[in-house]
Amino acid sequence: MKNVQRPAVDIYADGACSGNPGTGGFGAILKSGGKVRELSGYENLTTNNRMELLGVISALEALKKPCRVRVTTDSNYIVKGMTEWLDGWLKKNWVNSQKKEVLNRDLWERLLRASKTHEIEWIWIKGHSGHAENERCDRIAREEIKKCRKRLKDENT
Numbered sequence: 647m648k649n650v651q652r653p654a655v656d657i658y659a660d661g662a663c664s665g666n667p668g669t670g671g672f673g674a675i676l677k678s679g680g681k682v683r684e685l686s687g688y689e690n691l692t693t694n695n696r697m698e699l700l701g702v703i704s705a706l707e708a709l710k711k712p713c714r715v716r717v718t719t720d721s722n723y724i725v726k727g728m729t730e731w732l733d734g735w736l737k738k739n740w741v742n743s744q745k746k747e748v749l750n751r752d753l754w755e756r757l758l759r760a761s762k763t764h765e766i767e768w769i770w771i772k773g774h775s776g777h778a779e780n781e782r783c784d785r786i787a788r789e790e791i792k793k794c795r796k797r798l799k800d801e802n803t
Contacts (some may be wrong), residue, residue, distance in 0.1 A: 661697025671790025720773030
């Protein structure tokens with residue numbers, strides 16, 4: 647049987663929130679083999695960290711088969727969560743170092759499930775530093791906030 651090489655995918659993701667909590671949006675870009683796909687979404691009452699998580703989750707859940715993935719984000723929360731904190735949280739049944747339940751556990755569990763079949767490298771970059779894909783994801787996330795606000799306004803008129 648041949649050793650089949652997993653497809654390589656680059657994921658870039660960002661979240662934004664106007665107010666924290668407040669109206670939030672996320673954007674993600676997937677790149678593989680010359681193809682590019684953008685994903686986005688919003689929630690009315692949320693936090694920045696939830697939007698950061700949903701950006702990555704939506705991209706990983708869009709993958710149809712196991713891949714070699716590089717996730718690039720400006721969220722230390724996600725990178726440290728997946729590379730440093732997760733093992734401890736699991737050993738302590740989702741309790742953090744302050745002996746409190748891990749915030750956003752529902753999304754961390756969803757991210758863990760979405761990550762299982764992939765080989766993932768987690769890369770942190772400084773936000774708003776001119777990184778093209780990160781800047782694009784930020785613009786997408788902020789456009790989603792506008793869409794959410796317009797939808798809420800339209801529903802209330």
